[in-house]
Amino acid sequence: MNKLAWLQRLIAFDTTSRLSNMALIDDVQGWLEHHGIRSQLIRDPKEDKANLFATIPAANGSMTGGLILSGHTDVVPVDGQHWDSDPFQALEREGKLFGRGTCDMKGFIAVALSLVPVFQSMGLDKPVHLALSYDEEIGCRGAPSMIEAILQSGIQADACIVGEPTDMLPVIAHKGIQVFRCQVHGLAAHSSLTPQACNAIDYAAELICYLRGLADEMRAKGPFDNAFDVPFTSLSTNMIRGGIAANTIPAECELMFEFRNLPEVSPDSIYQTINTWITTHLKPKMQREYAAATIILDKIAAAPAFQSGQDNPLVQLIQRMLQDEQARKVAYATEGGLFQNAGIPTVICGPGSIEQAHRANEFVAIEQLQRCERFLQEIVG
Numbered sequence: 001m002n003k004l005a006w007l008q009r010l011i012a013f014d015t016t017s018r019l020s021n022m023a024l025i026d027d028v029q030g031w032l033e034h035h036g037i038r039s040q041l042i043r044d045p046k047e048d049k050a051n052l053f054a055t056i057p058a059a060n061g062s063m064t065g066g067l068i069l070s071g072h073t074d075v076v077p078v079d080g081q082h083w084d085s086d087p088f089q090a091l092e093r094e095g096k097l098f099g100r101g102t103c104d105m106k107g108f109i110a111v112a113l114s115l116v117p118v119f120q121s122m123g124l125d126k127p128v129h130l131a132l133s134y135d136e137e138i139g140c141r142g143a144p145s146m147i148e149a150i151l152q153s154g155i156q157a158d159a160c161i162v163g164e165p166t167d168m169l170p171v172i173a174h175k176g177i178q179v180f181r182c183q184v185h186g187l188a189a190h191s192s193l194t195p196q197a198c199n200a201i202d203y204a205a206e207l208i209c210y211l212r213g214l215a216d217e218m219r220a221k222g223p224f225d226n227a228f229d230v231p232f233t234s235l236s237t238n239m240i241r242g243g244i245a246a247n248t249i250p251a252e253c254e255l256m257f258e259f260r261n262l263p264e265v266s267p268d269s270i271y272q273t274i275n276t277w278i279t280t281h282l283k284p285k286m287q288r289e290y291a292a293a294t295i296i297l298d299k300i301a302a303a304p305a306f307q308s309g310q311d312n313p314l315v316q317l318i319q320r321m322l323q324d325e326q327a328r329k330v331a332y333a334t335e336g337g338l339f340q341n342a343g344i345p346t347v348i349c350g351p352g353s354i355e356q357a358h359r360a361n362e363f364v365a366i367e368q369l370q371r372c373e374r375f376l377q378e379i380v381g
Contacts, residue, residue: 007110051146066127072136081360103352108163139301163350171348176305188251197249198290204253263305304337
């Protein structure tokens with residue numbers, strides 16, 4: 001089955017992160033078994049999702065070393081987006097394939113799967129490994145257990161390519177991301193009786209203003225890395241909800257914020273700065289109005305920053321192959337940092353443009369899939 005047929009097949013599985021990916025995983029596992037390739041499923045605790053790890057052995061039967069081809073199977077929702085076609089039925093038009101996940105990142109997975117029989121026929125010097133994860137889009141939740149299984153297996157992979165959309169240009173660094181939920185608990189009262197209440201929205205707003213000030217400070221003072229399109233650590237509040245009526249002082253307010261740190265910036269130091277301000281300033285201020293008032297701050301998603309130096313042999317090899325020596329760094333996060341932190345040299349490189357990801361009418365150019373196919377055959381061969 002060729003790459004376009006595979007991509008059409010993968011798009012037809014609605015693997016939005018809130019849903020199970022098991023239908024897709026079972027389909028891929030069955031196809032691999034048909035080709036004599038056994039795979040391991042690493043399931044989530046609820047058993048409704050799974051990572052898949054499979055190895056195409058070297059010609060001598062070796063399963064050790066070799067290259068990991070990594071991709072996530074989940075996609076972002078289409079809710080509220082206006083699509084010109086069914087997002088879960090791939091549509092080919094004007095040299096492009098449209099559908100949710102075509103770019104981010106089932107295109108890369110489709111190319112890798114279509115090449116399995118080719119790899120088997122090549123007389124590989126070293127094995128090729130397939131690593132398909134779940135829940136990347138909501139904080140890289142699936143990959144850690146898969147990487148742990150890879151390390152425990154003893155295969156000692158030489159390198160990893162994470163096929164996120166990069167226009168088939170090598171990316172050697174990206175920011176980390178930390179996402180937090182903050183729950184502000186005050187005391188409700190009739191809006192005519194403000195001294196008897198503790199307004200949760202007011203205090204949430206004070207926190208939001210503090211976060212904006214911290215973001216402005218990082219934007220003004222750095223540190224900076226101009227190789228990134230956004231050359232500083234960014235921070236933003238992106239969701240808020242609270243209150244039950246226009247004439248009721250709200251007891252509850254919840255907000256969500258994130259920061260995206262440069263690789264050299266410690267995410268723990270940013271968290272500690274925010275948490276210290278909450279516990280030493282904002283929370284005591286609330287409790288002077290209402291002793292039982294509290295603020296709960298929870299980290300709900302995280303992905304480590306990724307950085308691979310240009311002196312890395314894998315980076316140099318891929319840059320030579322793709323004739324691109326630019327030190328490309330991006331603001332979006334991937335699972336690359338998890339592989340790199342596990343001691344597996346990693347590069348981010350895959351078909352499609354990140355500008356198309358997460359949007360209505362998402363697409364990947366067929367020419368990008370063809371470039372990916374040639375690249376993977378060359379690097380494996």
